[in-house]
Amino acid sequence: MAVEEKVDLDDVRKEEILALDAKVASNNLFEFLGVPSGASADEVRAAFREASRKFHPDKYFGKNLGSFRGKLDRIFKRLVEANQTLSDPEKREVYLAANPFVRAAARATTNTNAAFKPEARTETEEARDSERRQRLARHPYLAKATKVQEYLSKAKEHVGRQEYSQAVTHLNNAAQIDPLHAEVKAMMIEVRKGADLVRSESSFKHALEALNRGDEELALQALKTAVNANPLNFKAAHKTSMLLERRGDAREAASFALKAVEAAPRNVEFRVHLARLLGEAGMKAMAKKHFDEAVRIDPDHPEVKKHGKKLWPF
Amino acid sequence: MAEREPVIGIDLGTTNSVVATVQSGAPLVIRGRSGSNLMPSVIALARSGKLLVGQIAKRQAITNPTDTVYASKRLIGRKFSSQQMQEALKGLPYVIEPGEHDDIKVKLGDKQYSLPELSGLVLRELKLDAEAHFGRTVKKAIITVPAYFNDGQRQATKDAGRIAGLEVLRIINEPTAAALAYGFGKNINGKIAVFDLGGGTFDISVMEIGNGVFDVIATGGDTFLGGEDFDNAVIEWLAADFEKEHGITLKKDRMALQRLKDAAEKAKIELSTARETQVNLPFISTPTGGGSALHLQKTLTRDKLEQLTATLVERTITLCEQVLTEAKVKPVDLREMILVGGMTRMPRVQESVKAYFRRDPCKGVHPEEVVALGAAVQAEALTNEASDVVLLDVTPQSLGVAIAGGYVRRLIPKNTTVPTSVTEVFNTSRDNQTTVKIMVLQGESDVAHQNELLGEFILTGLRLAKRGEVEIDVIFDINSEGLVSVAARDRETGQQQSIQVTASGGLTQDELKKILEDQADLMLEARVEEEVKTKRLELKSLMNEVGELMPQLQQATQGSEFGQDALGKALKALEQARLAGESAELKKVTDSIDTLTRTVSLFRGVLQRIGR
Ligand SMILES: Nc1ncnc2c1ncn2[C@@H]1O[C@H](COP(=O)(O)OP(=O)(O)OP(=O)(O)O)[C@@H](O)[C@H]1O
Numbered sequence: 001m002a003v004e005e006k007v008d009l010d011d012v013r014k015e016e017i018l019a020l021d022a023k024v025a026s027n028n029l030f031e032f033l034g035v036p037s038g039a040s041a042d043e044v045r046a047a048f049r050e051a052s053r054k055f056h057p058d059k060y061f062g063k064n065l066g067s068f069r070g071k072l073d074r075i076f077k078r079l080v081e082a083n084q085t086l087s088d089p090e091k092r093e094v095y096l097a098a099n100p101f102v103r104a105a106a107r108a109t110t111n112t113n114a115a116f117k118p119e120a121r122t123e124t125e126e127a128r129d130s131e132r133r134q135r136l137a138r139h140p141y142l143a144k145a146t147k148v149q150e151y152l153s154k155a156k157e158h159v160g161r162q163e164y165s166q167a168v169t170h171l172n173n174a175a176q177i178d179p180l181h182a183e184v185k186a187m188m189i190e191v192r193k194g195a196d197l198v199r200s201e202s203s204f205k206h207a208l209e210a211l212n213r214g215d216e217e218l219a220l221q222a223l224k225t226a227v228n229a230n231p232l233n234f235k236a237a238h239k240t241s242m243l244l245e246r247r248g249d250a251r252e253a254a255s256f257a258l259k260a261v262e263a264a265p266r267n268v269e270f271r272v273h274l275a276r277l278l279g280e281a282g283m284k285a286m287a288k289k290h291f292d293e294a295v296r297i298d299p300d301h302p303e304v305k306k307h308g309k310k311l312w313p314f
Numbered sequence: 315m316a317e318r319e320p321v322i323g324i325d326l327g328t329t330n331s332v333v334a335t336v337q338s339g340a341p342l343v344i345r346g347r348s349g350s351n352l353m354p355s356v357i358a359l360a361r362s363g364k365l366l367v368g369q370i371a372k373r374q375a376i377t378n379p380t381d382t383v384y385a386s387k388r389l390i391g392r393k394f395s396s397q398q399m400q401e402a403l404k405g406l407p408y409v410i411e412p413g414e415h416d417d418i419k420v421k422l423g424d425k426q427y428s429l430p431e432l433s434g435l436v437l438r439e440l441k442l443d444a445e446a447h448f449g450r451t452v453k454k455a456i457i458t459v460p461a462y463f464n465d466g467q468r469q470a471t472k473d474a475g476r477i478a479g480l481e482v483l484r485i486i487n488e489p490t491a492a493a494l495a496y497g498f499g500k501n502i503n504g505k506i507a508v509f510d511l512g513g514g515t516f517d518i519s520v521m522e523i524g525n526g527v528f529d530v531i532a533t534g535g536d537t538f539l540g541g542e543d544f545d546n547a548v549i550e551w552l553a554a555d556f557e558k559e560h561g562i563t564l565k566k567d568r569m570a571l572q573r574l575k576d577a578a579e580k581a582k583i584e585l586s587t588a589r590e591t592q593v594n595l596p597f598i599s600t601p602t603g604g605g606s607a608l609h610l611q612k613t614l615t616r617d618k619l620e621q622l623t624a625t626l627v628e629r630t631i632t633l634c635e636q637v638l639t640e641a642k643v644k645p646v647d648l649r650e651m652i653l654v655g656g657m658t659r660m661p662r663v664q665e666s667v668k669a670y671f672r673r674d675p676c677k678g679v680h681p682e683e684v685v686a687l688g689a690a691v692q693a694e695a696l697t698n699e700a701s702d703v704v705l706l707d708v709t710p711q712s713l714g715v716a717i718a719g720g721y722v723r724r725l726i727p728k729n730t731t732v733p734t735s736v737t738e739v740f741n742t743s744r745d746n747q748t749t750v751k752i753m754v755l756q757g758e759s760d761v762a763h764q765n766e767l768l769g770e771f772i773l774t775g776l777r778l779a780k781r782g783e784v785e786i787d788v789i790f791d792i793n794s795e796g797l798v799s800v801a802a803r804d805r806e807t808g809q810q811q812s813i814q815v816t817a818s819g820g821l822t823q824d825e826l827k828k829i830l831e832d833q834a835d836l837m838l839e840a841r842v843e844e845e846v847k848t849k850r851l852e853l854k855s856l857m858n859e860v861g862e863l864m865p866q867l868q869q870a871t872q873g874s875e876f877g878q879d880a881l882g883k884a885l886k887a888l889e890q891a892r893l894a895g896e897s898a899e900l901k902k903v904t905d906s907i908d909t910l911t912r913t914v915s916l917f918r919g920v921l922q923r924i925g926r
Pocket residue numbers: 326327328329330331387511512513514515516540541542579582583584586654655656657658659660681682
């Protein structure tokens with residue numbers, strides 16, 4: 001939930017956790033770790049250690065963290081993933097290949113620093129690289145490897161154009177040939193994430209169309225799929241909540257309203273909506289907390305003014 | 315004095331176990347009631363039917379070989395049918411039987427014991443030692459395991475803690491614990507290596523310490539490489555020679571085997587200081603066809619010992635090379651090299667380590683006690699807000715699932731910081747398929763059956779759909795203790811999928827429950843007795859405290875009427891306490907505790923007001 005939840009954490013830490021948790025689903029691992037895009041492996045590792053001092057679950061052993069426990073867990077695991085991915089050259093390369101936008105950002109930052117950077121590749125590294133290429137060439141599965149590479153590069157092209165379902169098809173082909181291929185596997189994960197985002201958007205669109213046709217049943221199903229595929233799709237969550245409310249399912253409506261607020265904590269309209277649903281369900285204390293938070297964010301917001309009177313008596 | 319609840323750290327070793335705590339800000343080993351810091355991890359069933367644990371069990375081993383269990387840590391959490399087990403079983407004087415799901419049972423008398431029960435007995439003894447030290451019940455503990463222990467071995471160790479009546483706060487890795495103790499109270503920045511060669515296992519870990527963060531970079535080891543193997547090498551040598559000379563296989567005779575083992579270890583330890591030693595085992599065997607008893611008498615030199623165990627020492631160095639490579643660290647990059655485990659007292663081991671790491675190992679670390687001290691430090695860090703220590707440990711072995719063709723798909727590579735989780739998507743491969751079976755494996759081989767099978771998970775109740783249409787997210791999670799769990803949900807509907815787990819090796823949930831219940835019955839009686847015991851300890855420490863305060867108070871009150879009165883009452887209370895202590899009646903004891911607690915606070919109050 002949010003800052004007002006009564007747990008064994010001070011407000012600053014709560015804010016930090018909320019802010020970072022909102023970024024968990026984002027694809028930019030550099031940003032998540034709080035380092036410049038393209039930061040070196042050492043910088044990444046140092047940032048990870050520093051973040052651990054704040055966000056390692058052990059720091060809060062035996063404490064009552066309420067909903068923050070799950071967030072903290074999620075954050076730490078994502079930090080581990082970011083560190084593991086960006087401090088290992090191979091994994092980093094795969095990740096960048098699957099996320100062209102991040103690569104572009106990384107290029108931009110490192111290029112500005114290029115003048116200060118010593119020659120990055122040493123002779124031994126060059127030697128090792130060429131040795132690796134030779135070793136690969138001797139490998140009996142070379143033919144297989146070439147085929148996998150072809151599928152991979154096709155998949156990458158599609159990723160570049162954000163055509164995830166096509167990318168998945170190519171990656172599936174590659175996985176058929178070589179189920180243990182690390183890059184294929186890693187890319188599959190990234191692509192699935194992208195595909196989820198796209199799916200969430202398109203389901204949302206279908207839902208709106210269905211609503212226009214008056215098919216609420218179908219719209220509701222599509223909306224839930226949209227929220228499921230991307231919990232941060234706050235538009236879909238909010239819409240689901242409104243629809244459920246209209247259909248008289250207040251309890252479920254509140255749970256989706258909560259999702260909308262979690263995905264977009266600073267959206268006043270969502271908050272007021274949640275507060276109203278909670279109030280109607282008799283959960284006055286929680287309703288008050290959310291309304292207060294809405295007032296805190298923007299006291300002049302029309303929604304706040306509109307419902308203020310009705311909600312004040314708490 | 316409102317004291318915090320005591321927490322302890324336990325090093326549950328193959329050969330020795332140690333319990334420690336943090337007191338007044340410093341870690342210290344709790345001396346056992348038998349007067350020693352190390353407790354042998356030995357359990358025995360005495361002729362009288364009583365279970366013995368520790369020193370007393372070790373002492374009677376030679377006369378009671380079949381009913382004395384040592385090195386049980388080598389068996390915990392393992393499968394009966396595994397290759398390593400079958401090998402190991404050949405050299406054990408006590409009796410091993412397969413359990414119901416390929417787990418291992420030890421037979422003592424006419425009863426079978428699971429490994430967690432046996433380790434539980436050792437832990438229980440340490441718990442009692444700690445309670446004697448604190449004069450009150452102790453529940454919360456951290457228990458250490460070799461870094462290279464897999465999920466099953468960790469789970470079983472945790473079960474052992476629960477059976478001993480402990481609340482296991484955490485399972486942590488031995489080398490990491492050692493590093494914590496080493497780094498305690500120092501401001502260290504840099505990379506270190508911990509080389510831990512104990513009685514049963516070998517661990518090597520490389521970590522970086524900075525600002526109170528202990529970040530494990532890589533870890534490796536072998537859970538079947540330790541002092542036991544050095545002893546076995548000596549036993550083999552002694553037995554082979556004897557067989558050549560007399561045509562008798564000593565190892566078949568359990569009594570002789572136990573004596574050989576004893577002598578081998580003793581000789582090995584002596585050779586750490588002496589250049590040669592005598593092995594003397596009179597009447598080791600009587601020829602079957604009659605004739606006079608045979609004696610075994612041999613000289614073992616340090617050179618010979620080193621020759622017999624050269625491959626073992628080499629193996630430790632090979633593993634060091636491997637782990638340093640994985641950590642991308644060269645020996646010169648290391649700031650310090652820490653030796654842990656009794657076997658590192660062997661000169662040959664020290665020389666090899668020195669040669670490989672090109673430095674002298676860190677002085678001032680007690681190889682047998684440092685792990686328990688570190689566990690205590692971590693227990694304190696977890697329960698004490700003020701602590702600045704963060705442990706970033708890793709999973710020692712890769713986690714994967716079996717895929718078509720008998721291969722493995724690796725999901726979480728080894729040396730990944732924990733806690734961590736990864737989501738893998740599984741598809742149905744047939745139309746209207748309602749179940750998917752997932753085999754979870756731990757290990758480094760690409761071939762499925764060469765890894766350790768952690769368990770089989772069956773996803774059930776999948777919705778009916780065309781093949782490939784049902785996509786299930788399966789979330790694999792490794793927690794801070796290195797324990798693995800699995801959850802699943804349908805990607806399309808978000809619905810949680812139920813998972814069925816088939817345990818292998820360890821105790822099932824039901825078995826654990828049953829053990830705990832059986833124990834609860836037995837313990838109902840025992841508990842009252844136990845409670846009296848701990849209360850009596852509490853009473854005793856209060857009596858001491860009052861005794862210490864009395865002369866101070868006498869001096870402070872200078873024979874005033876009030877003082878005389880108070881002292882008189884205190885004397886009476888002490889006498890009553892003494893009688894209560896002897897009576898062993900719970901009510902009397904607790905009453906006395908109340909009286910004495912009041913006396914202590916009164917005395918302290920007076921002394922404080924007078925300004926002493
Ligand atoms: N001076 C010595 N020289 C050689 N070996 C020794 C010496 N002292 C103890 N050992 C050996 O060290 C081993 C016990 O070491 P330690 O107590 O560290 O092991 P442990 O913690 O019980 O085992 P593990 O950590 O493997 O579970 C035994 O094999 C013992 O024989």
